[in-house]
Amino acid sequence: MESAMGAAASLRAAHFYPLVGSLFKAIGVPAVVSNQGDTSNRIDLILTHPSDPIPVEVKSRTEVEAVNVKAIQQALENKLALARMSGHTTLSASSSLVVGFANPPARSGIRELLDDIESAYGIRIGIISLRRLYEILISVNITGQAFDRDILTSLKGTL
Incomplete structure (x- = not known):
């Protein structure tokens, strides 16, 4: 675990975001990483699902040491942007996520x-550290049990 975290510590966004996408895929959650530099798509990663995709704001350690207020703001914006892009007139009940190198x-x-955002907009924002994603991956591989995506759809606060 420590060697994986150490290796990821110096990764810039162009390499960190695909790493996060690969970790989600490895735990059984389909994910699509946006093209870096595509200004028409501001969402870093989307956990795909036929009826309820989940936007993910990703922050590498080279961007910020730990998840911060700006990352939370971007996760809120991502949720609104995803609804707009998909043509929905209402927001889905699923969370918007932030994955960062470390928790706040x-x-x-x-x-x-997070409480204020949920009260004002009805949007839950979940936070996952890179370490926690690695822990989930290890657990999935040791137990052989699939990760329950529903945990992500209702996540508020840290996982």
Whole structure:
């Protein structure tokens, strides 16, 4: 685990985002990584599903050390953009996610921001660290049990 985290620490977005997409695919959650530099598609990654795709904002350690307020704001924008792109007039009930190298510090105020966003817009935002994705991958491989995607659709706060 530590060698994988160490190797990922210096990855820039162009390599970190595909790594995150590969980890989701490895745990059984189909994912599509957007093309870097495609300004018409601001969503970094989408967890695909026929009826309920989940947008994912990705932050490498070279961008920010840990998930921050700006990443949460972008996750909110991603949820709205995905609804607009798919032509839906209402938002799906699923969460919008942020995957970062590390979770936000406990005293960052992020928890309160997530509560405020859910109260104001009815949107849940989930946070997953790279370490947690690796832990899930290890668990899936050891137990042989598939990861339950529904955990992601209702996630609010850290996984």
